[in-house]
Amino acid sequence: MKRPAFLFAYLTAISIFECTILVKFRLFSVQPDMLLAAVIIFALVLPLKWVIILGCFSGFLLDLFSSNPLGFNTIIFCMLGFICKKIIKKLNIENNIVVLILVFILSFAAGVVRRSFEPGVSLWVFLKVGIIESLYTALIFPFMRRLFLAIA
Amino acid sequence: MIKLAKRKLIACLIVILCVLSLAGVVTPTRKILLLAFKFPLRLCNLAAEEFNAAIFYHRNYIQAKGLRKENELLKNQINSLNELYIENTRLKEILSLKQISPFQLAACKVIGRDPSNWASSIIVDKGRKDGIKKNQLVITAFGVAGKVTEVGLSVSKITLVNDPDFNIPAVVRRSRQEGMVSGMLQKSLTMRYIDYDADIIAGDTVVTSGFEGMYPKGIVIGRVIGFGRDATGLSRHAIIEPAVDVYRLEEVLVIIK
Numbered sequence: 067m068k069r070p071a072f073l074f075a076y077l078t079a080i081s082i083f084e085c086t087i088l089v090k091f092r093l094f095s096v097q098p099d100m101l102l103a104a105v106i107i108f109a110l111v112l113p114l115k116w117v118i119i120l121g122c123f124s125g126f127l128l129d130l131f132s133s134n135p136l137g138f139n140t141i142i143f144c145m146l147g148f149i150c151k152k153i154i155k156k157l158n159i160e161n162n163i164v165v166l167i168l169v170f171i172l173s174f175a176a177g178v179v180r181r182s183f184e185p186g187v188s189l190w191v192f193l194k195v196g197i198i199e200s201l202y203t204a205l206i207f208p209f210m211r212r213l214f215l216a217i218a
Numbered sequence: 219m220i221k222l223a224k225r226k227l228i229a230c231l232i233v234i235l236c237v238l239s240l241a242g243v244v245t246p247t248r249k250i251l252l253l254a255f256k257f258p259l260r261l262c263n264l265a266a267e268e269f270n271a272a273i274f275y276h277r278n279y280i281q282a283k284g285l286r287k288e289n290e291l292l293k294n295q296i297n298s299l300n301e302l303y304i305e306n307t308r309l310k311e312i313l314s315l316k317q318i319s320p321f322q323l324a325a326c327k328v329i330g331r332d333p334s335n336w337a338s339s340i341i342v343d344k345g346r347k348d349g350i351k352k353n354q355l356v357i358t359a360f361g362v363a364g365k366v367t368e369v370g371l372s373v374s375k376i377t378l379v380n381d382p383d384f385n386i387p388a389v390v391r392r393s394r395q396e397g398m399v400s401g402m403l404q405k406s407l408t409m410r411y412i413d414y415d416a417d418i419i420a421g422d423t424v425v426t427s428g429f430e431g432m433y434p435k436g437i438v439i440g441r442v443i444g445f446g447r448d449a450t451g452l453s454r455h456a457i458i459e460p461a462v463d464v465y466r467l468e469e470v471l472v473i474i475k
Binding site: 081082084085086088089092095096097099100101128131132133134139177180181186187188191194195199 | 408
């Protein structure tokens with residue numbers, strides 16, 4: 067692992083971007099989950115240990131800026147990074163379309179887990195937010211991947 | 219001789235009379251003739267302009283370039299002035315609310331938003347040292363925006379009114395029907411625990427009830443736009459459109475006292 071400080075700084079920059087500028091680019095009041103996309107990118111290029119560490123850090127940053135209890139998203143992102151790495155290793159995914167489908171499914175799955183802790187959210191709102199968030203995240207994923215590979 | 223002079227005088231008088239009478243006739247005639255010439259005149263003028271543009275192409279090009287630059291500068295200035303105007307209007311609203319409000323208020327600027335789509339909160343630039351405490355109600359000129367959930371020294375986190383974890387006792391202003399308002403994400407709230415025969419209709423305004431003494435009473439939360447049935451089937455809930463657009467917050471007021 068050559069530049070861990072750069073990766074932590076990269077995730078911090080993404081989280082600040084998500085809290086400030088990205089809110090202006092909401093579609094139907096939903097914005098893409100760039101931290102989740104970043105974790106999936108790490109799962110494609112980094113070893114398992116670093117995927118889990120960076121996944122935890124991503125979740126921690128999300129907990130820092132959101133109103134969820136501290137540790138809620140940390141655990142979700144840690145598990146997400148682990149599952150994603152295992153899937154990529156087992157299936158040996160190289161096709162870009164398959165990667166995008168994986169991004170969509172993982173984003174939707176993360177939404178399911180989060181919704182299970184928010185019973186006040188109706189099914190209709192959950193489907194609307196979950197699907198739009200997953201599609202939007204899958205849409206920006208290729209650009210984030212290219213940017214990361216260019217600067218890393 | 220005298221006869222000749224007399225004839226000449228009469229002739230002059232006749233000419234003068236003719237001219238005067240013609241002036242009364244020609245003026246309206248001239249207008250009609252001018253109208254008839256309007257289109258040919260415009261056509262010729264247009265041709266002259268094109269000819270001028272062709273002859274003085276380079277001069278006109280340089281002039282147009284300079285004017286374009288000036289136009290862009292002026293447009294930028296107008297944009298900045300528009301922004302200042304909008305900000306001024308917004309701050310005036312907040313200031314007038316502060317001045318007429320019976321509460322002690324702390325004005326806070328929003329510096330960040332929750333990046334998650336499954337919660338709704340904002341981060342503001344005031345904290346403990348500005349008198350802000352946990353569970354204080356947050357409002358804008360339009361109504362309830364949320365409540366303070368975390369307080370740091372100079373920064374605080376506010377859970378917004380449409381967050382699923384936000385709950386506040388409320389009453390319908392018209393009928394005093396009580397209920398509990400909760401967030402449902404997106405741009406809607408729900409008022410729960412309403413009987414089927416409760417006096418509440420679409421269009422009713424919902425305000426804070428002030429019960430339990432936690433929050434001041436009478437502050438607008440939103441407007442009833444529809445109804446739904448609870449999962450148990452024993453009661454119904456009202457769908458409420460919040461008075462505050464939580465996705466456009468830039469400044470908020472925290473009720474300190």
